Amino acid sequence: MNTLIFLIPIALFLGALGLGAFLWSLKSGQYDDVEGAAWRVLDDGDDKPAR
Amino acid sequence: MSCCAPGTEGAVEAERASHALPSSEELMLASRMVGEGLRQVDLSVPGVHCGACITTVEGALNALPEVARARVNLSTRRVSVVWKEEAGGRRTDPQAIPAAIRATGYDAHLFSLAAEGDDALRNQLIRAVAVSGFAAMNIMLLSVSVWSGAEAATRDLFHWISAFIAGPTLIYAGRFFYRSAWNAVRHGRTNMDVPIALAITLSYIVSLWETLHSAEHAWFDATVSLLFFLLIGRTLDHVMRDRARSAITGLARLSPRGAMVVRPDGSRDYRPVEEIALGEHLSIAAGERIPVDCRVIAGVSDVDRSIVNGESDPLAAAPGTRLEAGAMNLTGSLTVEAVAAARDSFLSEVIGLMEAAEGGRARYRRVADRAAQFYSPAVHLLALASFLGWGFYDGDWKHAMLVSIAVLIITCPCALGLAVPVVQVVAAGRLFAGGVMVKDGSAMERLAEIDTAVFDKTGTLTLGKPRLVDRDKLNRAHLALAAALAAHSRHPLSVALAGANAGPAPVIDAVTEVAGGGLEAVTAQGVLRLGNRAFACGTAATGEEAHGLSEVVLACDGKVLETFRFEDALRAGASEAIAAFRRDGVEMAILSGDRAPAVSRIAGLLGIGRWRAALSPREKTEAVAERAAAGHRVLMVGDGINDAPALAAAHVSIAPATAADVGRQAADFVFLHESLEAVPFAYETARRAGRLIRQNFALAIGYNVVAVPIAILGHATPLIAAIAMSTSSIIVVVNSLRLRGRLPAFAVRAADEARPVKPMVRAA
Numbered sequence: 001m002n003t004l005i006f007l008i009p010i011a012l013f014l015g016a017l018g019l020g021a022f023l024w025s026l027k028s029g030q031y032d033d034v035e036g037a038a039w040r041v042l043d044d045g046d047d048k049p050a051r
Numbered sequence: 052m053s054c055c056a057p058g059t060e061g062a063v064e065a066e067r068a069s070h071a072l073p074s075s076e077e078l079m080l081a082s083r084m085v086g087e088g089l090r091q092v093d094l095s096v097p098g099v100h101c102g103a104c105i106t107t108v109e110g111a112l113n114a115l116p117e118v119a120r121a122r123v124n125l126s127t128r129r130v131s132v133v134w135k136e137e138a139g140g141r142r143t144d145p146q147a148i149p150a151a152i153r154a155t156g157y158d159a160h161l162f163s164l165a166a167e168g169d170d171a172l173r174n175q176l177i178r179a180v181a182v183s184g185f186a187a188m189n190i191m192l193l194s195v196s197v198w199s200g201a202e203a204a205t206r207d208l209f210h211w212i213s214a215f216i217a218g219p220t221l222i223y224a225g226r227f228f229y230r231s232a233w234n235a236v237r238h239g240r241t242n243m244d245v246p247i248a249l250a251i252t253l254s255y256i257v258s259l260w261e262t263l264h265s266a267e268h269a270w271f272d273a274t275v276s277l278l279f280f281l282l283i284g285r286t287l288d289h290v291m292r293d294r295a296r297s298a299i300t301g302l303a304r305l306s307p308r309g310a311m312v313v314r315p316d317g318s319r320d321y322r323p324v325e326e327i328a329l330g331e332h333l334s335i336a337a338g339e340r341i342p343v344d345c346r347v348i349a350g351v352s353d354v355d356r357s358i359v360n361g362e363s364d365p366l367a368a369a370p371g372t373r374l375e376a377g378a379m380n381l382t383g384s385l386t387v388e389a390v391a392a393a394r395d396s397f398l399s400e401v402i403g404l405m406e407a408a409e410g411g412r413a414r415y416r417r418v419a420d421r422a423a424q425f426y427s428p429a430v431h432l433l434a435l436a437s438f439l440g441w442g443f444y445d446g447d448w449k450h451a452m453l454v455s456i457a458v459l460i461i462t463c464p465c466a467l468g469l470a471v472p473v474v475q476v477v478a479a480g481r482l483f484a485g486g487v488m489v490k491d492g493s494a495m496e497r498l499a500e501i502d503t504a505v506f507d508k509t510g511t512l513t514l515g516k517p518r519l520v521d522r523d524k525l526n527r528a529h530l531a532l533a534a535a536l537a538a539h540s541r542h543p544l545s546v547a548l549a550g551a552n553a554g555p556a557p558v559i560d561a562v563t564e565v566a567g568g569g570l571e572a573v574t575a576q577g578v579l580r581l582g583n584r585a586f587a588c589g590t591a592a593t594g595e596e597a598h599g600l601s602e603v604v605l606a607c608d609g610k611v612l613e614t615f616r617f618e619d620a621l622r623a624g625a626s627e628a629i630a631a632f633r634r635d636g637v638e639m640a641i642l643s644g645d646r647a648p649a650v651s652r653i654a655g656l657l658g659i660g661r662w663r664a665a666l667s668p669r670e671k672t673e674a675v676a677e678r679a680a681a682g683h684r685v686l687m688v689g690d691g692i693n694d695a696p697a698l699a700a701a702h703v704s705i706a707p708a709t710a711a712d713v714g715r716q717a718a719d720f721v722f723l724h725e726s727l728e729a730v731p732f733a734y735e736t737a738r739r740a741g742r743l744i745r746q747n748f749a750l751a752i753g754y755n756v757v758a759v760p761i762a763i764l765g766h767a768t769p770l771i772a773a774i775a776m777s778t779s780s781i782i783v784v785v786n787s788l789r790l791r792g793r794l795p796a797f798a799v800r801a802a803d804e805a806r807p808v809k810p811m812v813r814a815a
Contacts, residue, residue, distance in 0.1 A: 004208070015185055018185070019185040023181060033126045034126055035125040
């Protein structure tokens with residue numbers, strides 16, 4: 001029971017971190033062109049994401 | 052995926068460059084303002100498939116002075132270009148953009164789905180899926196420890212944590228269902244969302260009540276995972292939803308706003324088309340559209356009547372010729388007499404046909420909606436019956452309440468909600484990989500039902516561009532001479548003739564183009580004429596022969612040197628497509644606006660027995676409607692403006708990406724590659740999707756048949772509910788994924804051919 005006091009908040013926090021990261025990546029347009037991004041990483045002149 | 056190989060044959064390039072680029076007018080209308088004198092247009096580039104393609108296309112576009120920025124999206128095979136309205140002090144011609152793409156060897160089409168990309172509701176739904184997924188995961192973790200036998204105090208703590216996670220999730224992610232259910236209830240109707248909203252709300256409230264009283268069972272996990280699965284289904288369904296679209300605005304844009312009226316005293320006056328009265332004389336310059344139905348009284352010209360008959364060959368207009376509103380005057384200026392008011396003119400008639408046809412299409416009800424119609428009342432009745440049944444049986448109304456909630460949760464249409472959209476999204480992905488864009492899910496359902504396929508000829512079964520017949524049998528010198536003359540004209544036959552000459556051509560200057568006749572040049576050998584027989588041979592005119600081929604005659608001083616015959620080449624894969632439909636037992640017919648001999652020739656080549664020629668747009672629509680009235684479900688494949696009403700009137704319709712904008716808008720499917728095999732491919736995929744949807748329904752209903760009695764008997768603990776719900780949903784999704792698979796040969800070939808034609812350095 002004692003361990004639960006901090007383990008559960010940690011678990012929830014980490015989960016929320018993952019959720020936040022997903023929502024951020026969605027918002028910053030990282031899923032707009034998944035195939036293209038894989039190729040663009042090879043292009044020297046193109047080092048920043050769209051928009 | 053293989054990467055771009057350098058250097059492919061010029062023939063492919065010539066072939067690809069042959070069909071028309073989107074016109075400046077269309078590009079301008081399709082673009083949108085993005086501020087500061089910039090406009091953005093999205094083009095479909097089906098050929099891009101690797102990093103080198105991205106670099107080539109973006110490099111070519113960014114090299115143009117008028118382009119501000121260009122970005123290729125490899126996943127959607129599109130490029131969005133932002134261009135300046137004015138560059139270097141003059142207005143930009145947007146046609147330079149597709150031309151630059153074409154110059155790199157890729158094809159570019161103007162093709163857009165309405166409001167694709169910035170779809171606010173879709174993004175909200177995806178966020179809701181993410182949030183409910185997070186909540187479901189955490190609550191499920193806590194529930195697993197409860198099921199494995201946590202002691203009472205820990206269990207209560209876990210229930211409380213679950214309640215705190217589930218509450219906000221229900222409000223945030225469940226709002227789509229609440230809103231829709233409220234809308235339905237307020238109007239005295241019921242839909243799938245009513246039992247969903249009831250189930251999640253009641254189960255949450257009861258679980259909260261149980262938690263307050265330290266009871267053993269709480270249904271927070273079921274509530275939230277239900278929401279999660281349903282939201283996945285809802286999101287996919289939204290992607291495949293019916294898009295509100297209309298081809299009518301595109302048609303209306305073809306209508307000129309006004310015309311130059313010539314008064315009897317010779318003065319001129321520009322007036323709106325609505326005010327043009329019968330019998331008034333109008334002056335129409337080259338490059339203008341005909342404002343109202345009229346008869347030519349003076350002048351000669353070539354008129355593009357593709358809006359009427361879908362043919363690319365212009366009509367030679369001379370005094371007495373009748374012209375329809377919307378046709379394009381190409382070469383000379385004309386004086387005409389109005390024979391109909393604007394509202395009775397040809398174009399208004401076509402718009403009227405479209406309106407009628409689009410209204411009829413809206414009556415189709417999707418499979419999921421038809422299922423919901425029976426499902427939702429059945430669920431309500433079942434839950435109510437178990438509530439009353441248990442209440443009167445043992446008098447324990449709280450237990451009765453719990454059982455009826457369990458029934459609502461168990462019957463909740465998770466698997467049903469996923470059954471249709473998952474299949475349709477997978478099918479749309481497969482179609483996209485094969486170069487076919489589908490506009491919405493209902494189109495796929497309708498395509499699976501067809502038993503008759505009706506084709507347009509020019510531009511659909513054929514490429515709609517003339518090709519020289521028997522080139523090797525012609526006199527080389529004559530061909531070179533003719534090509535030299537033809538190079539001076541934009542007439543489709545001239546372009547084909549100029550393109551057919553492989554060797555060097557003599558240089559001929561001072562070529563004059565005689566509207567409605569042909570080309571003439573005075574040279575040392577004599578007067579050379581290239582054109583129709585009557586023109587080339589002077590008075591010795593004979594009627595056009597009924598062999599179905601267009602011909603051009605080269606004559607010197609009225610003596611025939613050579614006769615060039617042109618055929619309209621069949622589209623690649625046309626015979627394979629027809630054979631595939633024949634194997635499937637689909638009836639076929641050709642409806643064409645072209646002359647009978649030409650249609651008969653193509654019908655003979657393909658072995659299609661039923662064909663009708665020289666049809667107006669109205670007759671085409673009526674022919675489609677007749678088949679429909681006879682109980683057939685008709686697939687219409689066509690490309691022209693003249694096909695648009697028939698495309699809208701048919702049960703389902705397909706257009707090539709090269710079609711007129713109005714045709715593409717009216718069609719349910721658009722195929723991007725040249726091969727007509729895309730049509731049977733779409734049909735086959737749609738039928739397989741239909742089969743999978745029925746299987747999914749069977750699976751979902753079968754699951755209910757097993758699970759509902761358990762729930763009604765009161766044995767549905769949270770554990771059983773969670774397992775039953777998740778497995779049925781997962782089985783349905785896995786079953787749908789079976790639709791993925793190898794692409795047909797034509798699609799693979801098309802992807803291989805779509806390579807850049809010039810050598811280039813790989814990006815890496």
